Amino acid sequence: MIASSLQIMLWDKEIGRLSWDARRGVxxxxxxxxxxxxRLDPFPLVASVKSPASRRPIMGDRETKLYRKLPPFLADSLPDAWGNQVFECWRIQNGIRNQEITPLEILSFIGKRGMGALEFIPESSGIRKSEKLNMKLLTDLAQRIFLERENVRLLPDESLTMQSLIAVGTSAGGRQPKAIIAINPKTGEIRSGQIAGHKGFDYCILKFGDAEHSSAELEMAYYKMARAAGISMMPCRIIEIEGQTLEDALALGKENGIRKAESIIGEVASAIRQFRHFAEECEVSQRWIGAVEATLNQHLAEWGLLERRKNVAFRIGETLFEKVRVEKTYKGNYHLLCEVDGKEHKFVITGKKEEYALIDRVGTDNLTDEQLYSLVETFFVG
Structure with a gap:
């Protein structure tokens, strides 16, 4: 398999060759x-065709780990976390030692399937134009790879499904499992989105849902918030494959013009305040609605766009508890805070406490005075 040189293509034109110097490892x-x-100048800022340096070899970056010994303008085509997981599974399945892999192998693995305009030839593996995708098998395998990572072991009858996942899933960026597909809106038939020219098919980025974290439903709620904020984007929708929810988006929207910043911020803030409504409409699990809403409201408050109750106070016995509130921490716990005689008190509510589920479900800003009173009584008095 070892690739020592790749053609770099842009819109069917060879812009150059990428080679690997095994002796120097770059x-x-x-x-x-x-x-x-x-007339084309694809990398004007770092490797312009107008620069005298373009007549000489442009060496890969050996210092920055992110670039993996590639020139930075080519390293951006490498897969992200999810694509790397699929590649690693394929490497193990094919018995290839990690030390044998160079960045050129990974780029040849991407081939013509990259999210950007660049293509890399020769490319490794592929999928026939007429091949239909079994989305149930593809979804199950994607979920296993995501959860088990390098520990995943493929069954003999999963090899073809793995080839399909390689073909549609390695180039889609980001951490979560996703694929580039073509879907026929009339028949529901799904094919690889890496092959151009499927007539009657819409090309989409499909994100594999995670039932435990309501990921597909949350994505849909965020899409609705974006639309409510006046952001123009292509349609997104939830599709279901034998009981499992997935989310697909036709493309990324583009803005038609720039309005005043205050107007944009106001609409975004208004949309964020509607998160709970959109989340319930999209059937997001209650445990995630409160948790996400708390984080969003915290951002709004920090930006001065959310009016919070300034001083909730209770007298229990002889003690006056002032500025009672609940805040979420970056670790995922909740802090119950109050002041007594000018001194702040704090109690950490972890996931092991039954009150944690209540706050998660209701949201920190939706806790009633009675609920806050009960929390103070439980953790500061009782």
Whole structure:
């Protein structure tokens, strides 16, 4: 398999070659002389065709781990966390040692399936144009790879499903499992979105849902918030594959113009305040509605866009508890806070406490005075 050189293609034109120097353990890129005479300048800031340096080999970055010894303008085509998980599973399945893998192998693995305009030839693996995808098998395997990571072991009859997942899933960026697909809105048939020219098919980014975290439903709620905020974007929808929810988006929307910042911020804040409504409409699990809402409200408050109750106070016995409130921490716990005689008191409510589930469900800003009183009585008095 070992790839020592790749053609770098842009819109069916070879812009240059990427090679691997095994002795020095670094890559280098050379422009195609014919491309240098053209009008395109794909990397004007870092490797402009107008620069004298473009006539010489451009070495990979050996210092920055992120670039993996590739020139930075090519390293951006490498897969993100999810694509790397799929690649790692494929590597183990094929008995290839990790030390044998170079960044060129990974780029050849991406081939023509990248999210950007660049293509890498020769490419490894592929999928036939007419091949239909079994989304149930694909979804199950994607979930296993995401959860089990390098410990996943493929069954003999899963090899074809793995090939399909490689074909549609390695180039889609980000951490969560996703794939690029083509779906026929009339028949529901799904094919690889990496093959151009499927007539009657919509091309989508499909995100595999995670039932435990309501990820597909949360994505849909955020989509509705974005639309409510006046952000123009292509349609998103929830699809169900034998009881499992997935979310697909046709494309990323583009703005038609720029309005005043105050107007935009106001609409965004208004949409964020509607999160609970959208989340319930999308059937997000109650445990996540309160948790996400608390974080969103905290942001709004910090931006000065949310009026919070300034001083909730209770007298229990001889003690006056002032500025009673609940805040969520970055670790996921809740802090019950109050002041007694000018001194702040704090109690950490962890996931082991039954009150944690209540706060998660209701949300920190929706706790009633009676509920806050009960929390103070339980943790500061009792």
């Amino acid at each position: 890559s280098f890129f050379e422009y195609n002389p014919a491309f240098l005479g053209g």
